[in-house]
Amino acid sequence: MKMQSRENFGDYSKTFITDVPTDLESETAIFFARTLPRFPDEAIYIYSFKENRMIYAGGWEEILGYKDSEINMLALVNMSAPEFAPFSHELNDKALQFIHQKSKDLEKYSFSIELKKIHKDGTAVPISARVGVYSSENGKITAIIGRFQVNRSLIFGKIMRYAAYGPEKEKFEEELNKILFSYLAISNKEREALELVAKGYSFKEIAHDLKVSHSAIEKRIIPLYKRFNVKSLTHLVSFAYDNSILP
DSSP, rough: OOOOOGGGGTTTGGGTTOOOOOOOTSSHHHHHHHOOOOOOTTTEEEEEEEEEEEEEEEEEEHHOOOOGGOHHHHHTTTTBOOOTTTHHHHHHHHHHHHEEEEEEEGGGGGEEEEEEETTTSEEEEEEEEEEEEEEEEEEEEEEEEEEEETTTTTTOOOEEEEEEEEEEEEHHHHHHHHTTTTTSEEEEEHHHHHHHHHHTTTTHHHHHHHHHHHHHOOOOHHHHHHHTTSSHHHHHHHHHHHHHHHO
């Protein structure tokens, strides 16, 4: 597989990314291999910002055809299918920027994305990925963990799907929504509200059901008009079904 150039990364993330793989014989890697739970069809990595390298990789040959000793962050990011790569790079960038502004409860922050990765044999693999802070010291991130699960039930349209998690979940996702507005993407919270719209709920009813304010629901739904170039709520719901946003 031909890798993209390093310049295609988000400008922020590339400052922290290297092509140094895991030393599978290290005590750290052996420890994680023995103690870190891993589900079937799942691969895991742990990347250390202190060492600027992967310190653990497991399960990658099973899901993407690469030996664990071949997995490094540079290669992993570049395995995204071309149509997903720009958005994936930008999401990594902006999520890392947001978390770097925080100094408390860092291990509680993570984000997820549904995308296609390219197997070593050239085929596309549907992946549900979640990346989060694994460890921190003195209010700074020292390592992140990524879990990549093969999800063959995913149906991809042209809309990217993602979610944010953490103590400031609303603000985290709101920041990503603003920054990623130029992409055809939808967050988990936006999709949650849109699903209730499709069932005929009013904004007031949705707000009550989700235990948020009426204006919070408006902020999730109204921006989708411009983002997806639709003219009405009915058009938005139709667009969502046509593009596999809603089941």
